Amino acid sequence: MQNTAMTNTAMTNTAMTNTAMNNVASTNIFNISVDQDTLDDHFHYLSGCWLKGDYAEIVEKGGTAIKEDQYDVRIAIYYLYSIWIVEGSGYLLGCLEAILSLVKNYESSHDLGGFEETVEKNILDSLNLFFKKMSRRLERFSPTTADDDLESVVEVFEKIKEGCQQLGGFYEVEKRVESIIEAYQPVLEKLQKENDELEASLNTLKAEEVPNKNLGKDTDSIVEAIDRFEANNEDKVILRELNLPNKECLSYPFSMLLEKIKLMERLSERRDLYKAAIVLEDIREEISTMNPLDYFPVYFRGYSHVVAQYSTELFQHIQNHDSIHWSALKQLYSVDKDGFQKLEVTPPNLTYGSENATEYDQESLNRDNYLMG
Known part of the structure; x- marks a missing residue:
């Protein structure tokens, strides 16, 4: 009964999260009429939570305020950053799409007529805050493959950057977004290379399986083909043997560590032990200071x-x-x-x-x- 209750609570929280995020993405908050006293109460409470780092409370209370249309751009940004921190990178794409909607809605509403100075200041300060916090976080925690779709994430970043360029006066936000895009590029390039190598290996394996229909005669050939496939996809084989979820656990720092280990093994196989020792020293130094939160964020x-x-x-x-x-x-x-x-x-x-x-x-x-x- 207790497990059932916990499950129902989790489902309710997830539903509220999705509703709140969808509200931010689909509603033009610059056209919402909100009682100023109520808005101030929400904002001051959530600001206190923000300063304490109580992101879970912001997700709960901010989500309720958004669901009831009792929010502005400041509360929306508090909520979107907090849901990313609390729920993980699987929510990042949704958060960014909601921010892109904010930028587009601000642009369209601004074209129809000027805003009060406080509204313009709020959106500029809020966007600066979000991407400043994200930039600082990415300085300590490299982007990981836990993101549902890295290409889509970077694509939305690009659209946000373009929107800021069109608005004018958002130069600082634009530069922060640009630096974040640059941080994602090495990960994207590595993933693309891995995908290309994996596809090539699969094609090779399929081609070698064609003449081996008679397993009684050609079992050795199939085994050799599989061995070659696994050798070319060693990191994924390691994850499978460790029972790690391939997509989420292969963080960028962990994948780099695996690359170093493979390099050391290749050098030792060639008896190039002097260079292998240099790699070993680097690996030992990294292991002695590694933070498991960086390497296995999903756990x-x-x-x-x-x-x-x-x-x-x-x-x-x-x-x-x-x-x-x-x-x-x-x-x-x-x-x-x-x-x-x-x-x-x-x-x-x-x-x-x-x-x-x-x-x-x-x-x-x-x-x-x-x-x-």
Whole structure:
């Protein structure tokens, strides 16, 4: 029953997310009439969540405001960035298409008549904020193949850039979008190369299978053809053997690490050990500092969602705990995780008003913002 309830809740949240995103994409918010006091209340609340890095709360409350047409471009941008962070790169294309709609709607409405200065400032500041945050995130986390359709993502970026060029006065936004497109280019080129190599390998394999209809006579030939195919697609074979979802887990840093490993193996096969040692040193240095969130982002979605939603309370508990009770629970956790999960524990009350708690809360939020973008 509990699992069913959780599933229903997740489906409800997903439905609201889709509705809210569709509303932003399909509604010209510059024509929406909203009570200013209500709008200010929503904006100030969500601004507080934004400063704390509470993106999950923005998704929930911002999604409700959008669904009820109680929002403006600032709230829309808060929501679109937050849904990308909380739900992952599968939502990126939808977020960008919604932003493209905002740009087009602003352009068409602007042609019909001028806006108040505050409206023009809001859309410019909001777009700058979104792409500034995205640029900073991409400086730490390279674009990954988790994006549903990288070519479509880059295509929408290009259209947003063109829209900003036509508007005029959006030069800073245009340059930020251009830098993001440049960050995606190496990934696109690598994916295109992999797709071409995979298609060529498949064609070769199919051609070699044609004369091998009699498996009793030509089994060795088929095995050799398969071996050649797997050798040419080694990273995908590795993912299959590790039971990793091919499309989502082969992040850009991980794919680069696999390339280095393959290079070292090829050098060692040729007994070119001096150069193999150089590659080995680089691999060892990378492994010693690798952040698993960068290499396997799909497996850390749940972790990142929990940190984003409950960061304040979680880090408060880490800082302000009873050392004896905490140590005993950690010992149980280390030897019996199932028993640890089932054990009923009464946590101490958190004191949010203390000076130390406030200091640590800010420190924890800074750390959470680093992890979550």
